[in-house]
Amino acid sequence: MIGFEGVSKIYRGGRVALDDVSLTLPPGGSLGLVGESGSGKTTCVRLALGLERPTSGRMTFGGAAYPQGRRRMRPLRRQIGFVLQDPYDSLDPRMTVRDIVSEPLRIHGLPGGPGAPGGRHGADQLVAAQLAAVGLPGADLRSYPARYSGGGRQRIAIARALIGAPAVLICDEPTSSLDVSVQSQIVNLLLKAGHERDLSMLFVSHDLDLIGRVVQTVAVMYRGCVVEIGPADQVRRSPRHPYTRALHDAVPADHPSRRKLAAGHPAGPAPEAADPAAPVAGIAAGAAGAGAVAGRQGCVFAHRCPRATAQCREERPPLTHEGPLRSYACFDPIPETDFAR
Amino acid sequence: MTAAAAAGSGPALEVTGLDVRYGPVHAVRDASLTVQAGQVVALIGETGSGKSSLALAAARLLPPAAAVTGRVAIAGTVVSELGGSEFRRTRARLVGCIAQDAMAALNPVVPVGRQVGELFAVHRGASRAEAAQAAVAALAAVEITSPAAVARLYPHQLSGGMRQRVMIAMAVALAPPLIVADEPTTALDVSTQAEILALIGDLRTRMRAGFLWITHDMGVVAELADWAAVMYAGRIVEQGPVQEIFDAPAHPYTEGLLATRRDLRSGPAGTPLFQIPGSPAAPGEVGAGCAFAPRCARASPVCASDDPALDPLGGGPDGLHLAACHHPAASPGAAVRAVPR
Numbered sequence: 205m206i207g208f209e210g211v212s213k214i215y216r217g218g219r220v221a222l223d224d225v226s227l228t229l230p231p232g233g234s235l236g237l238v239g240e241s242g243s244g245k246t247t248c249v250r251l252a253l254g255l256e257r258p259t260s261g262r263m264t265f266g267g268a269a270y271p272q273g274r275r276r277m278r279p280l281r282r283q284i285g286f287v288l289q290d291p292y293d294s295l296d297p298r299m300t301v302r303d304i305v306s307e308p309l310r311i312h313g314l315p316g317g318p319g320a321p322g323g324r325h326g327a328d329q330l331v332a333a334q335l336a337a338v339g340l341p342g343a344d345l346r347s348y349p350a351r352y353s354g355g356g357r358q359r360i361a362i363a364r365a366l367i368g369a370p371a372v373l374i375c376d377e378p379t380s381s382l383d384v385s386v387q388s389q390i391v392n393l394l395l396k397a398g399h400e401r402d403l404s405m406l407f408v409s410h411d412l413d414l415i416g417r418v419v420q421t422v423a424v425m426y427r428g429c430v431v432e433i434g435p436a437d438q439v440r441r442s443p444r445h446p447y448t449r450a451l452h453d454a455v456p457a458d459h460p461s462r463r464k465l466a467a468g469h470p471a472g473p474a475p476e477a478a479d480p481a482a483p484v485a486g487i488a489a490g491a492a493g494a495g496a497v498a499g500r501q502g503c504v505f506a507h508r509c510p511r512a513t514a515q516c517r518e519e520r521p522p523l524t525h526e527g528p529l530r531s532y533a534c535f536d537p538i539p540e541t542d543f544a545r
Numbered sequence: 546m547t548a549a550a551a552a553g554s555g556p557a558l559e560v561t562g563l564d565v566r567y568g569p570v571h572a573v574r575d576a577s578l579t580v581q582a583g584q585v586v587a588l589i590g591e592t593g594s595g596k597s598s599l600a601l602a603a604a605r606l607l608p609p610a611a612a613v614t615g616r617v618a619i620a621g622t623v624v625s626e627l628g629g630s631e632f633r634r635t636r637a638r639l640v641g642c643i644a645q646d647a648m649a650a651l652n653p654v655v656p657v658g659r660q661v662g663e664l665f666a667v668h669r670g671a672s673r674a675e676a677a678q679a680a681v682a683a684l685a686a687v688e689i690t691s692p693a694a695v696a697r698l699y700p701h702q703l704s705g706g707m708r709q710r711v712m713i714a715m716a717v718a719l720a721p722p723l724i725v726a727d728e729p730t731t732a733l734d735v736s737t738q739a740e741i742l743a744l745i746g747d748l749r750t751r752m753r754a755g756f757l758w759i760t761h762d763m764g765v766v767a768e769l770a771d772w773a774a775v776m777y778a779g780r781i782v783e784q785g786p787v788q789e790i791f792d793a794p795a796h797p798y799t800e801g802l803l804a805t806r807r808d809l810r811s812g813p814a815g816t817p818l819f820q821i822p823g824s825p826a827a828p829g830e831v832g833a834g835c836a837f838a839p840r841c842a843r844a845s846p847v848c849a850s851d852d853p854a855l856d857p858l859g860g861g862p863d864g865l866h867l868a869a870c871h872h873p874a875a876s877p878g879a880a881v882r883a884v885p886r
Contacts, residue, residue: 240737241705383592384762385824385825386824386825388818388819395815396817410735412735413810414809416814417814418815420814453739455735456765456768457764458764459767460768461788463767465739465742465746
């Protein structure tokens with residue numbers, strides 16, 4: 205549905221947000237992007253939403269290139285629903301629930317929107333039905349977001365995302381600001397919607413466990429590059445790229461008898477320890493921000509990698525394919541049998 | 546006064562029968578909790594559970610509008626009986642605080658070294674030069690590389706992990722017997738969180754302070770805590786040695802939190818996530834019975850009418866495991882199997 209073809213994004217000042225990224229979100233499929241801050245996940249979302257254009261490379265939707273210009277983007281934007289991280293930020297506090305949820309109808313002049321047959325009454329019915337579908341039956345259409353908890357607000361955001369019957373749903377950290385007991389409810393709601401409506405889902409998170417649990421294909425990103433991609437279960441249970449492995453190792457234990465972090469230092473040097481310039485955010489090329497173009501020869505993970513060799517620091521490892529679905533960018537990947545959780 | 550000397554005079558923190566009210570809202574109800582010197586006690590709960598109110602009340606950091614009753618003793622000093630000005634003079638020596646948002650907690654226009662040094666100037670009567678020197682030593686103690694250079698930087702010039710280290714340096718600078726930490730790793734990337742947890746693991750053995758660690762992340766609890774207390778709607782509903790809590794959770798809410806995490810970690814990809822039904826109860830909405838009853842699979846009529854007392858479960862090795870439930874789990878995981886998906 206959405207394709208990134210060798211996409212790079214370099215912001216003014218030379219900050220590289222994406223560096224030659226190729227990804228495919230298949231129709232009806234689900235793709236997860238996982239990585240830490242500065243990895244380029246959110247830039248991918250902004251490109252997919254058409255909010256920004258790549259510096260080089262090509263973005264495609266349904267096989268055709270993204271159109272240029274805001275007006276020509278509109279028909280495409282109608283096909284994309286999105287749910288963002290913070291429901292306290294992404295819903296306008298001065299708009300009623302009715303106006304928030306029906307916004308896509310108004311913007312795109314869809315059936316049910318004002319001016320369309322049925323008029324406002326028709327829109328209200330659609331809005332009410334959509335709210336019921338996300339677990340808010342009988343919600344007062346005249347109420348404001350402030351009345352709702354974080355989970356309730358995220359349900360409203362999901363209703364807004366789905367009301368225009370999009371083909372694609374983009375979720376950027378949809379649960380990271382929610383309480384633990386509400387997170388799974390929201391994820392289940394998204395999974396159910398995706399399944400029932402045969403949506404293509406782009407799911408972004410910093411949580412490898414969550415991503416690996418909910419999507420078919422996972423792409424692991426680091427400093428603007430895709431370092432590993434494959435079926436969720438394989439990437440989660442048997443990572444081949446050392447960065448994916450480091451992400452695993454940094455996840456806290458699931459039981460006090462299996463402590464690994466507080467008992468000593470995590471495997472693999474952390475960016476701030478290994479990169480002498482890293483303490484200063486924005487200036488250095490730590491995990492906090494992607495580096496400058498000129499300094500980007502070699503593997504982007506080499507400065508943190510316990511397996512790095514001279515070759516890694518000089519040459520960019522190409523994506524190596526392993527079977528039709530799996531690939532990784534590493535000269536010396538972790539052997540498949542080497543990983544036990 | 547050193548931490549060891551202070552800790553010799555009693556537990557790092559002893560809270561007995563604590564109540565916190567904000568007007569009509571009963572935020573903390575009859576909470577009793579002990580943090581021993583050298584121990585990390587995790588205070589687990591969701592938004593509105595009262596965990597922050599309890600911790601802030603322990604450090605006497607609540608605004609005057611909060612009505613606090615009950616007894617709070619820090620290293621033998623009964624701070625709940627001290628006058629306001631008397632306590633303010635001793636607070637910095639008794640309790641250090643690590644906030645979630647270091648950017649908000651640090652002064653943006655003062656170099657971090659001076660902010661750390663101020664503690665020594667105010668409370669130890671250090672001269673300007675001595676304070677600057679002590680600040681650099683304090684930054685080095687939290688494993689900041691090139692501490693002298695970092696001391697000259699402003700908070701915005703530091704990465705999130707570095708800012709958190711500065712906060713920790715300030716909290717432990719005067720070696721107080723009690724450290725209160727309010728979700729200090731929640732906003733960090735997993736690899737940065739791993740470093741901070743490793744640092745805390747180090748500090749606890751080095752300085753013998755007691756830590757009251759607020760979190761909603763059971764992984765952080767597993768990594769760090771010796772003791773865990775679970776709060777729900779203003780009450781401590783279960784507490785005990787962390788191993789016990791993970792092996793044999795008795796309260797259905799604790800079981801649900803653990804099951805949520807376990808399922809995220811090891812459930813089959815693409816299937817719905819385990820979820821606790823309903824949404825968290827706010828302390829203001831609690832009726833006569835158990836606050837968790839509306840979400841509980843084991844709830845019976847008695848749960849709706851009587852709020853269960855926090856009683857010892859027996860059976861445990863030391864009789865220290867307490868739960869407030871009319872139907873505590875007979876065997877580990879019983880309720881988890883009973884709760885429908």
